[in-house]
Amino acid sequence: SQQGEEDPQALSIQEGENATMNCSYKTSINNLQWYRQNSGRGLVHLILIRSNEREKHSGRLRVTLDTSKKSSSLLITASRAADTASYFCATDARTGGFKTIFGAGTRLFVKA
Amino acid sequence: DGGITQSPKYLFRKEGQNVTLSCEQNLNHDAMYWYRQDPGQGLRLIYYSQIVNDFQKGDIAEGYSVSREKKESFPLTVTSAQKNPTAFYLCATDRGPNTEAFFGQGTRLTVV
Numbered sequence: 413s414q415q416g417e418e419d420p421q422a423l424s425i426q427e428g429e430n431a432t433m434n435c436s437y438k439t440s441i442n443n444l445q446w447y448r449q450n451s452g453r454g455l456v457h458l459i460l461i462r463s464n465e466r467e468k469h470s471g472r473l474r475v476t477l478d479t480s481k482k483s484s485s486l487l488i489t490a491s492r493a494a495d496t497a498s499y500f501c502a503t504d505a506r507t508g509g510f511k512t513i514f515g516a517g518t519r520l521f522v523k524a
Numbered sequence: 525d526g527g528i529t530q531s532p533k534y535l536f537r538k539e540g541q542n543v544t545l546s547c548e549q550n551l552n553h554d555a556m557y558w559y560r561q562d563p564g565q566g567l568r569l570i571y572y573s574q575i576v577n578d579f580q581k582g583d584i585a586e587g588y589s590v591s592r593e594k595k596e597s598f599p600l601t602v603t604s605a606q607k608n609p610t611a612f613y614l615c616a617t618d619r620g621p622n623t624e625a626f627f628g629q630g631t632r633l634t635v636v
Binding site for chain 1: 528530555557559564565566567569572574580582612614616618621622623624625626627628629630632
């Protein structure tokens, strides 16, 4: 079932610029997670923000969460060519305890 | 990939054959998941298991089967009933709700 989606679908920026991608979801959540996927590889967890948090930082990553709008954003500052990947958001279902990975992700391309 | 081993990396299946994808973890995590990813698409949940000898269907379980006889292992069988099995399959684990997921490196299955 489609629980939400990321936008934009694709983003191309120059090295050093900031990249912002967004995630919208449809149901109540306990937390929201962001993952990164390099082409042909598994996903790697980046950051988890709980529903009672509004902002969280990890290195060059900044995540915000607006539960009233059912949306989250991921900001990557001072991007590098190595940040080129697809980025997905995900959450745990309130019942059943399984993880739902949203949408087709945002494909970020950072040009050197 | 943090202690999750998926094998094989590439798998070719003839029409009408069943094939089994292996997922082994040494993280001592209770929950294990199988996702399917089609080109340029997001991840769809096939099956998940929160405890040994128990598993639940995800969104696209038809044509697939799983077992969870050991905590460390969650094999996925793609049966001949799965009409379009060509895809990238990802196994994941976590410690439970509201925790990060760890992913294997995936198995790319192609029907020949």
